[in-house]
Structures are given as C-alpha cells and as structure tokens.
C-alpha cells in the first residue's frame with residue numbers, strides 16, 4: 379500500500395473525528411505521492427472519518443488534474459457546461475482500482491497545485507473572520523508573526539473559477555516569497571492548510587484554529603429553559619400549516635432546542651443578525667439561507683404572517699426558508715427527519731459566525747449575483763445528486 383494513502387487516511391481520521399473541525403459541511407483532504415505522479419484525494423459521498431483502505435478516496439494522475447486548469451477550451455465554455463465538463467475531467471483523471479462511482483472531491487483541482495498534504499475545512503472559528511467585514515484585517519493582525527504570511531483568497535464562485543483564481547494567487551505568492559503558502563483563508567468559504575508532511579499539516583490546522591478561537595466567544599445566555607409542550611406543539615402545527623399554504627408541500631417539522639440554539643435566541647439583536655442575508659454557499663445549499671425569525675406565541679395570525687413571508691421569498695425568486703427560529707421556544711425545521719439534523723447544524727454554525735462577525739465590522743453576506751450562481755450550479759445540479767446519495771457535500 380502506498381505511504382501517501384496511509385497518510386491520507388490518517389489525516390482524514392484525525393480531522394474527521396474532531397467535531398469542531400468538520401462543521402459547516404466542509405472537509406476534504408489530499409496527499410501527493412513521493413514521486414509527484416499521483417494525488418490521493420477524498421472521494422465525495424464518504425465522510426472523512428469513514429475513509430478506509432478500501433473506500434472514501436480516489437487516486438488521480440496529477441499531470442491530468444493540473445492540465446484542467448490550464449485548458450483554454452474549458453475556460454471558454456458557458457458556466458453550466460463548464461462545471462459539468464470539469465467534473466467529468468476530474469473523473470477521467472482518476473487512475474485506481476476503486477470500485478463504484480465515487481467521484482473525487484469537486485475541489486480536487488485546487489488541491490493539485492498546493493503543497494504535498496492538503497487539508498480543507500469550513501470551521502466556524504475561521505468562518506467568523508472570513509464572513510466579517512473586517513475579518514481580513516483581523517486575521518492579518520493575528521498571524522502577523524508567521525514566517526509565511528497567510529494567503530487571502532477573495533470570494534469567487536465555487537468550482538472552476540475558484541480553482542483558477544487560487545492557482546494564480548499561489549503562483550504570485552511563490553514568485554514573491556519563493557515558497558507555496560501554508561495557510562489560505564478563503565473569503566466566505568473556509569480554510570486551506572498545506573504542508574510537506576501529514577504531521578506538519580495537522581499541527582498547523584490546530585494552531586490556526588486555536589489562534590482564531592482565541593478572539594472569539596460563544597454567545598452568552600445559552601441556558602436551556604423549560605418550555606411548555608403546548609407552546610412547542612402550537613408552533614410546530616402552525617409552521618407546518620404556513621409551510622403548506624405557501625409551498626403546497628406537506629412536510630414534517632422537527633423541533634430542536636439546545637444550548638447553542640438557546641444562546642442565539644437570547645441575543646437581543648438575533649433578528650437583525652439573520653436579516654443581514656445569506657451567509658455562505660453552505661447555508662444556501664443545506665438550509666435554503668438563514669432561518670426565519672418568528673415571534674412567539676405562534677398562533678393563527680403569526681401562521682399567516684409566516685406563510686406570507688414564505689410566499690414573498692418565492693415570488694422574489696429566492697429559496698424559501700426551511701428553518702424557523704421561534705423566540706423563547708426553539709428551532710423548527712421543515713423537511714425530512716434525516717435532513718433536519720443537518721439544517722440544525724448549519725443554523726447553529728451560522729449563529730456562531732454571525733454573533734462573532736458582527737463584532738468585526740459587521741456580517742458580510744452573499745449578494746444576489748453570488749446567490750444566483752450557487753442556486754443554479756450547486757443547488758440544482760449537486761443537490762439532486764446529494765439527495766440521491768451520489769455525492770457528499772464535497
């Protein structure tokens with residue numbers, strides 16, 4: 379067995395088993411072979427922690443992966459055709475005996491031109507900075523003593539354009555500093571760490587996360603209160619009703635109430651923080667945008683109000699909310715049970731980021747053009763595959 383594959387499994391388990399690192403749906407890893415010919419990379423559809431010698435990864439020919447970025451015939455394609463072509467090319471770059479249809483991570487091409495071991499994550503600790511208006515300046519302060527300064531990657535639509543942009547930025551960085559960057563902060567996206575060895579990459583991940591966390595705080599007031607069953611039942615029933623009226627879909631509604639949700643509900647400006655807009659592509663894809671703020675008690679009038687707001691979202695061409703934060707009651711999620719837990723995690727992730735980002739100059743949200751791109755590309759093409767279980771989040 380190739381040493382690089384063993385290293386990939388080791389870093390994937392180390393990162394994947396740490397719940398503070400794999401929040402927000404993000405997470406992929408890769409390790410290049412010593413001869414520089416191949417790259418082992420996480421496959422979509424298997425969680426990092428579940429990677430084994432038999433599954434959860436693909437081996438790709440590095441020269442083929444790198445050629446995708448440089449191919450001018452791809453650049454000239456229309457967006458949708460281009461992203462399909464890239465996914466197919468990535469699949470063609472695979473050279474292994476892995477059975478089944480597992481695709482390499484859709485972010486594979488941007489791993490190609492980075493250092494030997496790559497760890498990519500969307501941790502909320504980094505999210506607080508990369509989604510704040512002054513986040514870049516704050517990160518520069520935090521990491522000013524690094525021998526190799528972190529590389530800041532301005533927001534770019536995911537997929538091919540992002541890979542191309544990172545390739546260019548890394549190239550410039552290398553010309554300036556004679557080294558590849560070790561830490562990359564991706565605006566409104568996440569973190570990329572690269573290192574020559576698995577150990578150095580893992581050490582650097584922990585260092586960056588700890589340093590980011592040193593200036594952040596969990597919102598206070600997160601004590602769970604006892605809430606009457608009647609309030610919960612009423613809210614659940616009226617949200618279900620409003621959802622049906624606005625969307626014509628019958629749905630189940632799941633209820634969540636825990637320290638993180640309670641803490642956010644207790645923020646005096648929670649409603650304002652949510653109204654800032656859609657935070658990240660993950661939030662848009664996995665929970666249709668931010669949770670809708672609802673004032674308790676949820677009775678008939680409030681139910682009509684929720685239905686009207688959902689209709690307005692649909693009329694504007696936005697995705698309608700599936701998460702509802704009801705003041706003094708908790709979080710309600712419309713949709714299938716197994717998806718509801720993911721939505722809950724995204725809501726808690728987004729709440730932590732919003733609470734911290736507002737102290738760093740304010741929350742920076744996705745604009746209409748950026749949202750439309752995600753809706754068209756990721757939300758349509760990829761959501762279907764995610765729903766069918768063909769691919770994971772990465």
Ligand SMILES: [Zn+2]
Pocket residue numbers: 404405485498499500567568
């Ligand atoms: Zn990512």
